[in-house]
Structure formats: C-alpha cells, structure tokens
Amino acid sequence: MLIFVTRRAATxxxxxxxxxxLLFAALExxxxxxxxxxxxxxxxxxxxxxWLENNGYFEPIYVRYFTWLSNFxxxxxxxxIRFRTDVSExxxxxxxxxxxxxxxxxxxxxxxxxxxxVLSGMREGSKLDRTISVTSIVTTSVPEFASAPLLSAIFxxxxxxxxxxxxxxxxFDPVQLILPALVLIIYDFGYVxxxxxxxxxxxxxxxxxxxxxxxxxxxxxVILRHxxxxxxxxPFTVIMLQINWLLSGVIVVEFFFAYKGFGALxxxxxxxxxxxxxxxxxxxxxxxxxxxxxxxDIGYTYLNPRIRFx
Amino acid sequence: MSDTTLxxxxxxxxxxxxSGLARFFASVALLRESRVGMIGAGLVLIWVFMALLAxxxxxxxxxxxxxxxxxxxxxxxxxxxxxxFSEFIVRAGTTxxxxxxxxxxSLIASGENEGSYNxxxxxxxxxxxxxxxxxxxxxxxxxxxxxxxIATLCAYAVGxxxxxxxxxxxxxxxxxxxxxxxxILSFPVLxxxxxxxxxxxxxxxxxxxxxxxxxAPGIMxxxxxxxxxxxxxxxxxAAQTRxxxxxxxxxxxxxxxxxxxxxxxxxLRLGYVIITIGVLGFLGLGLPPPDPDWGGMINExxxxxxxxxxxxxxxxxxxxxxxxxxxxxxxxxxxxxxxx
Numbered sequence: 001m002l003i004f005v006t007r008r009a010a011t012x013x014x015x016x017x018x019x020x021x022l023l024f025a026a027l028e029x030x031x032x033x034x035x036x037x038x039x040x041x042x043x044x045x046x047x048x049x050x051w052l053e054n055n056g057y058f059e060p061i062y063v064r065y066f067t068w069l070s071n072f073x074x075x076x077x078x079x080x081i082r083f084r085t086d087v088s089e090x091x092x093x094x095x096x097x098x099x100x101x102x103x104x105x106x107x108x109x110x111x112x113x114x115x116x117x118v119l120s121g122m123r124e125g126s127k128l129d130r131t132i133s134v135t136s137i138v139t140t141s142v143p144e145f146a147s148a149p150l151l152s153a154i155f156x157x158x159x160x161x162x163x164x165x166x167x168x169x170x171x172f173d174p175v176q177l178i179l180p181a182l183v184l185i186i187y188d189f190g191y192v193x194x195x196x197x198x199x200x201x202x203x204x205x206x207x208x209x210x211x212x213x214x215x216x217x218x219x220x221x222v223i224l225r226h227x228x229x230x231x232x233x234x235p236f237t238v239i240m241l242q243i244n245w246l247l248s249g250v251i252v253v254e255f256f257f258a259y260k261g262f263g264a265l266x267x268x269x270x271x272x273x274x275x276x277x278x279x280x281x282x283x284x285x286x287x288x289x290x291x292x293x294x295x296x297d298i299g300y301t302y303l304n305p306r307i308r309f310x
Numbered sequence: 311m312s313d314t315t316l317x318x319x320x321x322x323x324x325x326x327x328x329s330g331l332a333r334f335f336a337s338v339a340l341l342r343e344s345r346v347g348m349i350g351a352g353l354v355l356i357w358v359f360m361a362l363l364a365x366x367x368x369x370x371x372x373x374x375x376x377x378x379x380x381x382x383x384x385x386x387x388x389x390x391x392x393x394x395f396s397e398f399i400v401r402a403g404t405t406x407x408x409x410x411x412x413x414x415x416s417l418i419a420s421g422e423n424e425g426s427y428n429x430x431x432x433x434x435x436x437x438x439x440x441x442x443x444x445x446x447x448x449x450x451x452x453x454x455x456x457x458x459x460i461a462t463l464c465a466y467a468v469g470x471x472x473x474x475x476x477x478x479x480x481x482x483x484x485x486x487x488x489x490x491x492x493x494i495l496s497f498p499v500l501x502x503x504x505x506x507x508x509x510x511x512x513x514x515x516x517x518x519x520x521x522x523x524x525x526a527p528g529i530m531x532x533x534x535x536x537x538x539x540x541x542x543x544x545x546x547x548a549a550q551t552r553x554x555x556x557x558x559x560x561x562x563x564x565x566x567x568x569x570x571x572x573x574x575x576x577x578l579r580l581g582y583v584i585i586t587i588g589v590l591g592f593l594g595l596g597l598p599p600p601d602p603d604w605g606g607m608i609n610e611x612x613x614x615x616x617x618x619x620x621x622x623x624x625x626x627x628x629x630x631x632x633x634x635x636x637x638x639x640x641x642x643x644x645x646x647x648x649x650x
Binding site (some may be wrong): 026140141144152293 | 346431438486489492493495499500501504505506508509510581585588589592593605606609612619622623625626627629630633634637638641
C-alpha cells in the first residue's frame with residue numbers, strides 16, 4: 001500500500017513537472033504576444049519591449065521556469081496579467097464554484113445512470129433495455145454546445161421558467177445552476193449508464209447468478225444481493241474517471257452560461273496567454289486527474305477481492 | 311463464417327482468407343443484423359451523400375454546367391441592397407419570388423451585386439447576415455466530413471505505431487511511451503486544443519495537428535493493450551522463428567488481427583472528433599469565418615437564439631445527427647462483432 005501510494009505520488013509530481021514544462025515551452029512560441037494582450041493592439045513596439053523587460057520576459061526561459069517552480073512549491077502562484085491580482089485570489093473562488101456545479105451534476109448522474117444501467121443490464125435485449133440504451137446513445141451524441149442553446153431556447157424563451165445566464169450577479173442563486181447542470185447531466189449520464197449496463201449484463205450471464213435463480217431465490221434477492229455487488233465495481237471506476245472528463249464540458253457550459261467557474265477561468269487564461277494563471281489551472285487539473293485515477297485504482301482493488309488477494 | 315467477421319479468428323492471417331473486398335462486404339452484410347447499426351449507417355451515409363453532392367455542385371458551377379447550382383452558394387446573402395435588419399432574416403420555409411431566376415443569373419454573370427439573391431425558398435430560413443442556413447449546413451457537411459476523418463486518420467497513423475512498439479517491445483520503450491501518453495491524457499484535452507490554436511492560429515491543418523496530438527495517446531493505449539495480448543499468439547512465434555523483420559510482425563501479423571476493436575473505436579472517435587471540431591468552432595477558434603462550419607454557426611447565432619431560434623437549432627441538429635450516426639454505427643458494429 002505504502003509503495004503504491006509513493007509510486008503514485010512520484011508519478012504525479014513527474015507528470016506535473018512535465019506538463020508545466022510543456023506549457024512554458026508552448027507559450028514561448030509567441031512571447032511578444034503577451035505584451036500585445038496586456039497593452040492592447042495599438043501599443044508601440046517600444047512600450048511592449050519595456051513591459052516585457054520590466055516583467056522579466058527577457059530572462060532565459062529556464063531562469064523564468066525555475067523561478068516560477070520555486071515560488072509555486074512554496075504556494076506563491078504568481079500574478080495573473082489578466083486579472084492583475086494574485087492567481088490564488090481568482091483561482092480558489094472559481095474552483096469552488098465549479099465544485100458546486102460538479103456536485104450538483106454528480107448528485108443526479110450517479111443515482112440515475114446506475115439505476116438505468118442496472119435496469120437495462122438486468123434483462124439484456126428486452127424492450128426496456130433497448131429504450132434505455134438508445135436513449136443514452138442519443139443523449140451522449142448531442143454535444144454540450146448544441147444542447148445548451150436548445151435547452152435554453154426551450155426553458156428560457158418558450159417556457160420562461162429559468163434564467164438564461166448564470167453570472168450570479170446578485171449573489172448566489174441556485175435557480176441559475178439548473179440549466180448548466182442539466183446540460184452536463186444530459187451529456188454525461190449516458191456513458192455511465194452504458195458502462196453499468198455492460199457490467200450488469202456480464203454479471204447476469206455468470207454461473208453463480210444462474211445457480212441463484214435455479215435454486216429458487218426470489219429475483220429481487222438475486223439482483224440486490226448477488227448481482228449488484230459485482231456489477232457495480234466497474235461503474236465505480238468509470239465515475240471516478242468521469243470527473244476528469246467533466247472538465248472539458250464544464251469549459252463549454254461555463255462559457256455559454258457565463259458562470260464564473262474554473263472552466264471559464266481556464267478558457268480566459270488560455271485566450272489571454274496568462275502564463276501563471278494557466279500553469280496554476282493546469283496543475284490543479286493534473287492533480288485532479290491523477291488523484292481520481294489513483295482513487296479509482298485503490299477503490300477497484302478494494303472492491304474486487306480477486307485483485308486484492310492475488 | 312469466423313474468417314469474415316469483424317474480429318475474425320486469429321489463426322487466419324490476411325493472406326490466407328478471402329480477398330479484402332469480399333471480407334468488407336461480408337462485414338457490411340453482417341451489420342444488417344443490427345437495426346441500431348443500420349440506422350447509424352443510414353445517418354452517416356445521408357451526410358456523406360450531402361457532402362459529395364456539395365462538392366459535385368460546386369464543381370459543376372465552377373465548370374459552368376449549372377448556373378446557380380442546386381442550392382445557394384454558402385456565403386451568398388439574401389440582400390440586393392442593405393435592407394433593414396428584419397427584412398433579410400426570414401423564417402424557415404419562406405419563399406420569396408421577387409426576381410426571376412434568369413435575372414439573378416444575369417446579375418451574377420455581370421458581376422453586379424455579387425453573391426446576393428432575393429428569390430428562392432429558404433427551407434431553414436436565413437441567418438443574421440441573410441445567408442441561407444440550409445446552404446451553409448449543406449456546404450458545412452463537406453468541411454466536417456473532410457477534416458474529421460483526416461484528423462482521425464492522422465491520430466491513428468501516430469497512435470498505432472506507438473502502441474505497437476510499446477506493446478511489442480515492452481521495457482523502457484513501453485515505459486517512456488506510456489509516461490508520455492499519461493502526461494497528455496491527464497491534461498484536460500480541450501485546454502491543449504485552446505492553447506495550441508491560440509498560439510499557432512486557427513486553420514484546418516492546425517486543428518488536425520491538435521487533434522492528432524491529443525488523440526494519439528488514447529489510441530496508443532488501446533493498441534498497446536491489444537498488442538500485449540496478441541504478441542503471445544502462436545502465429546507471432548511462428549513469424550519470429552521464420553526470422554521475419556519486426557516491422558513485418560507488427561504491421562502484417564499483429565495489426566490486422568487487432569482491427570475489430572479498432573474499427574469500433576474509430577467510429578466512436580470520429581464522433582468525438584466532430585464534437586471537438588464543433589467545440590473549437592463554438593469557442594471561436596475553429597475554421598476562419600467565411601467558410602461554413604457548424605460549430606461556428608452555432609456560436610455566431612447563439613445570442614439571437616431567443617428571437618430567431620431556427621438559426622441555432624438547425625446547425626445543432628445537423629451536428630448531433632452526424633455524431634449520433636457514428637455512435638449508433640459503433641454500437642451496431644460492436645454488437646455484431648461480439649455475436650460470434
């Protein structure tokens with residue numbers, strides 16, 4: 001266990017370093033553009049050079065990288081050129097907002113998709129199974145940027161039930177969370193449901209289920225006590241990995257609904273070549289990605305005795 | 311039967327079975343057994359047909375065979391002179407007949423009012439600049455069905471050799487390639503796209519490069535897993551004993567036998583690449599503006615979706631139906647290949 005955790009932590013640190021170096025190198029391609037973004041398109045070359053000089057952009061890249069790295073390690077994320085404050089001041093509130101959104105999404109996606117997946121995997125090929133399977137393929141095929149305008153046309157324009165933007169200008173308002181969460185739920189539940197269905201269908205064909213049915217156990221008991229325990233192992237991993245997948249959807253949804261979250265921040269930072277902000281955001285997302293993967297692996301080992309004891 | 315199915319039995323190498331074409335038709339015939347797969351194939355074929363028709367149409371117009379083509383050119387505006395805003399936005403299905411077609415043709419021929427029309431039927435209405443939505447969706451299918459398969463193919467061209475090498479060689483090659491793949495995969499893909507496109511500029515080639523970069527690691531992982539399994543097969547040992555070169559074993563012995571899962575994966579991936587190109591267009595990082603691009607159409611008109619919903623709804627439906635087609639096709643293929 002200790003070896004496993006140490007190895008995972010080492011991989012995470014290595015990945016973070018690789019990603020941060022990759023980003024630094026990528027932004028180096030067009031470093032003059034940073035000054036244009038800050039000073040505007042009508043600034044003179046002279047002004048841009050002075051700005052770059054003052055902000056240390058003429059230092060060699062490795063000097064800048066190691067300065068950033070040594071500051072980052074002690075918790076100083078640098079200053080955002082876009083927001084003109086410390087990166088941590090914008091990063092944490094935004095991350096909190098996205099966590100709220102993601103929590104809403106998962107609170108619906110997990111129970112709904114597990115239920116639908118189990119129902120359709122229970123009797124493979126039945127009418128209910130076909131309906132659920134096709135529905136989940138259809139909803140997964142509608143990308144977020146298509147379902148967002150469609151849903152807002154229906155709920156905001158025709159029905160007038162929900163607000164069209166989620167800027168939260170007048171304080172936190174849960175009603176404004178409904179549409180962004182709905183868009184993400186529709187796109188995401190299908191995948192988890194299909195994975196659960198596949199896992200459930202596989203379990204249903206095993207010998208021990210056949211034995212349980214043949215020895216006359218009530219069907220409900222066969223499903224609840226025997227099948228579910230094994231069928232829910234695979235979806236657990238899928239759900240954990242879904243956290244990482246959610247991020248690209250979050251970018252589109254937060255952009256569309258003007259929700260002040262992590263995805264919108266990442267998009268804004270990327271569009272403005274705000275290097276320290278991008279680096280901080282990227283480190284957070286790599287951290288989340290590696291952590292969820294590690295948790296998925298640990299959970300999988302824990303839930304599946306065949307792996308644990310081998 | 312087993313040598314004609316998608317994941318044919320590993321014993322038959324492609325040299326001994328029926329010819330490639332016969333195999334292909336046998337697989338297609340097998341797909342008929344899956345209704346979902348047929349619906350998917352139908353959806354995809356409709357759009358492929360549209361894209362081919364669009365190409366043919368513009369070729370014929372360029373050659374002077376047709377004067378107007380069967381639909382409006384994608385960037386033609388319905389506006390002889392700038393009229394008030396409300397007059398050149400028309401609802402879906404509106405027919406306007408103010409000018410006979412011959413007159414328009416002579417107008418175009420004379421170069422006067424180039425790209426402007428004020429007659430015809432606007433089946434899906436016009437957008438905020440008075441351009442026919444149907445024409446833009448029609449020509450947009452050409453763009454999507456050109457660049458999405460190219461990007462997917464490039465991703466496979468990079469991912470397959472990496473996966474084969476990692477799975478077959480093992481050791482430090484595997485460690486290095488797997489680490490690289492992990493680095494790219496643990497990164498939010500969309501951010502990678504956005505950064506890349508903002509840095510090098512938006513163009514079709516750059517989008518292909520970005521998609522290749524971000525998709526190749528996923529393909530590599532799949533191919534690696536398949537190779538790890540296939541390299542222990544007897545026909546691989548036989549090839550090794552015969553002293554066949556490594557590249558021959560990788561590409562002729564192992565790769566053809568890994569095709570079943572790869573074909574299914576490629577359909578899913580095509581759908582995902584279409585979504586990605588759409589997302590880039592939606593974020594304003596897609597193909598440069600005048601070209602019709604479905605994601606870009608949604609982005610340009612989404613502010614007006616409340617008042618003129620048809621402008622946004624139809625491109626949304628177009629992209630969703632194409633992606634749905636590929637997903638259903640993948641599902642049907644998987645179902646068929648699992649059956650034997």
